[in-house]
Amino acid sequence: MSNYFSIAISSMCPVTEELIDLRLKVHIMNAENFLKTKNEHFNLIARVDEMDADKISHETKEKIESIRRRGAYYSIRGGNNFVRYTHNLVKLNNGLRRIIAGLKINI
Numbered sequence: 001m002s003n004y005f006s007i008a009i010s011s012m013c014p015v016t017e018e019l020i021d022l023r024l025k026v027h028i029m030n031a032e033n034f035l036k037t038k039n040e041h042f043n044l045i046a047r048v049d050e051m052d053a054d055k056i057s058h059e060t061k062e063k064i065e066s067i068r069r070r071g072a073y074y075s076i077r078g079g080n081n082f083v084r085y086t087h088n089l090v091k092l093n094n095g096l097r098r099i100i101a102g103l104k105i106n107i
Contacts, residue, residue: 030082
């Protein structure tokens with residue numbers, strides 16, 4: 001009877017090594033996604049820096065500087081929570097893309 005229960009329990013839950021391996025793979029995927037998003041953010045900031053500063057309004061410069069500061073903060077804090085800060089950086093990157101598209105149209 002005890003043999004039956006041990007077989008039933010082992011078939012219900014995965015082996016702990018497999019579970020740990022799966023968690024590690026998910027963690028690595030989240031870390032890679034965060035690094036990709038962080039690099040994209042720095043590339044977008046570099047594109048904004050290359051633009052002619054005289055043609056950018058004061059209000060837009062303030063928005064860009066705010067996005068730059070928040071991006072730096074999220075990039076540093078992202079090591080603690082990849083998923084949360086990746087999501088925040090994606091939002092900032094979308095905002096930067098809209099600003100860049102608007103500046104290209106106005107120039």
